[in-house]
Amino acid sequence: MALSRKDVKIPEDAVKELLLDKHVEFIAKYGDDPDDYEYAMSEFLRMNGIYWGSAAMHLMGSLQSMDRDKIIKFLKECQAENGGFRPVQEHDPHLLNTLSAVQIAVIFDCLAEIDVDGVCNYVTSLQTEEGSFMGDQWGEIDNRFTFCAVACLALIGRLSSIDVDKAASFVKSCLNFDGGFGSRPGAESHAGLIYTCVGTLAITGHLHYVDSDLLGWWLAERQLDSGGLNGRPEKLPDVCYSWWVLASLKILNRLHWID
């Protein structure tokens, strides 16, 4: 009997081995043509994209294929006066890009090239009374931003600048019946948000707020017959969930609960 119904069927002729060289090649020349449609139209995500590309290259041992100087120049150009980072020049700064920028700086070991105090001030200014974080001055609250804030500050060694306990108790207020977390209090459990919440609790030393057995099981149930993982019950698998789910299980010491 099939364990899952909403699932994909991997075609017979699908690639069976990891083509690392091709991935390196793809990332190395991505952005070479500024008029490439996908590249140009996704400029509002560029800072995030550079992080994803750099992290992948680093994992593949090919970081030297990236243009370090060009990236450092880009980082400097994208830091705003308020300390936050824009996704690309002239777009507005936001916590999401600020985390990506700091992550990029750590990967390339160039934190000295950016205004770290500025980052600290920017992130700190976005924490609310109840401990949550706004994404920017316009006030959207979401645990994606809680994670951006604590991860960012942890990477630059300035976690004590924010109220860490309040941030953790905001996350706790987002706990759901299934052991998972959503974006705000009352929001449904979702693997991506679970990663941000479990990550936040791990960084702030409050992992004991999580029922690791209950959540670990819910995360293990994301695996479908195809081997792929979905983000919540009765949804199709997507490779991005391989990251959110596996990383969360690893933090919870239950990675062995999936195949």
Place this chain on the structure above:
Amino acid sequence: MHGRVKVKTTEQQEREKKIERDGKLKAYRKAMSALLSRRAEGIKDDTQLMVSAQVLQSNPDISTLWNIRKEVLLHLVDLGSNSTEEADEKVFEKDAVLLKELDLTQQCLMTNPKSYGAWHHRTWSLEQMDNPDWNRELALCQRYLKLDERNFHCWDYRKWVAHRAAASPQSELDFTMEKIEENFSNYSAWHYRSKLLPLIFPGSVQDSIQEETIHSELDLVQNAAFTDPEDSSAWFYHTWLLGRQAEKSGIIYSLLENGTLTISCTEPIESAKLNVQVNESTENLSWEGEEERFNKLWTTKVSWKEGTKVKIFLSGSEDQYLQFSVDLDRQLLLGEKWKSTNQRFTNLPSQKTKPVLEQALDNCNQLLELEPDSKWTLFTKVLILLALDSHANHQEIITSLRNLTEIDKPRKNFFADLECRLRTEHCIETADSSTLDLSELNETRIQYHKQYLPAFKLVKLSSDK
């Protein structure tokens, strides 16, 4: 990109696509350039609104454009309220202006119903309005949830609207019922239910629900689960209803042996919460634990003379204290949380709940006769057996878990670890006062109930074999 199927195209199609895209890119860049340069000059006018609207309709995730709109709107609304100052400016009625934002976000949501930017801008616009029409917003939610009943952006938005509109939790509960009746596989609706029930039918403990409500919900969820046993949504909700109540914080035991004082707690606490009084005055001790801040197990070195009176309690629970007079032997004091043998991890159901659970067990067994490989039914049966009497049903539970490792192979380690946890509990419950024998347990990556081990004089582990 998510959910996009790879499609092979001919060279001709590729060329046509490139021409179309070049055109789109050119238009996009022209619009963005105009918007950003005019913004840099401080211009906040209708043109900015018009041009940004065009770009947003196909690109609703460019948050900077939503920001530009907000800046312009705040400026226009400000102008409107000071209309006497600018004689030749149009008078802007705040709500009329903001209503257009609702139209725009609605169009954008048709392009991408999951656009964070669009949903937030809609929220922001309504917050600025003097007289928002909440019924219109509830109707919008209805429509979007009909298109995609799992769109969590829409569910979150609906919750916010319901709160602003002061909709009763009961009316929201009725809405979840509608969605569940339409389709049992609606995890989002079950989830919302789990939030509303503690508000409408609160139990004695915070966030819990009344016993009768649990019974009626069990009835409802069994109906759903058995109608479609392969759908996980109802089964997850079922699991929650059967779950153990969270244990209240407390001391399990204290142990004084060879100058080391150990305090074991049910949940991780900060050492500042540990209170130790020696001959009636508070001792300041320096505690050690595995983790830096929060631990279930804390130890400290002491050098107390025989006959010293010691009193131990947690802050906030001064009435649940442990008290003893120091002698030279090993002194173990069992706390309020160390219940008598067989009861330590067992929570027997009330007289009213027991028959409900027995009926549920019966239903599961009936379904298992028809479909012995139904993983959800078998796992739920395990949970029911645990809820009824984890101690008495121990063997049947273990056997079922072993079956599950065969039926649900990807998760075999989960079932194996659960077996390990339950057998550890069983061992602790049946151990004599000094020896805990865990040697029959398989090695596991997770050590359960570590905080109990120091209480036993001798602990046999599987690695001792």
